[in-house]
Amino acid sequence: MSTSTEESTAKPVSRGGYWSQSLRVVYIVLAIWLFASLGCGILFRELLDSLLPSVGGAPFGFWMAQQGSIISFLALLLLYRFLMNRLDKQYGFDERDRS
Numbered sequence: 001m002s003t004s005t006e007e008s009t010a011k012p013v014s015r016g017g018y019w020s021q022s023l024r025v026v027y028i029v030l031a032i033w034l035f036a037s038l039g040c041g042i043l044f045r046e047l048l049d050s051l052l053p054s055v056g057g058a059p060f061g062f063w064m065a066q067q068g069s070i071i072s073f074l075a076l077l078l079l080y081r082f083l084m085n086r087l088d089k090q091y092g093f094d095e096r097d098r099s
């Protein structure tokens with residue numbers, strides 16, 4: 001009877017810990033998205049227009065509402081992928097390690 005070293009050295013998986021950590025990642029990403037889209041594009045538009053230079057001939061607040069929120073969303077998708085892959089590796093759910 002042989003056991004693989006992977007099974008003998010694997011940490012026990014805490015599904016509750018994984019679930020709470022993944023929810024934390026989701027909440028952080030959603031909070032950043034809310035700030036970038038609603039905050040920068042609508043709530044703080046006038047402040048951004050007065051403090052920051054224009055982008056492409058448009059005030060920064062307008063640019064953030066039109067283009068910046070989309071760019072921020074794409075950056076957040078990449079951040080979410082990175083954080084969840086790291087969390088999957090930490091808890092042993094990484095798909096690349098499975099045979």
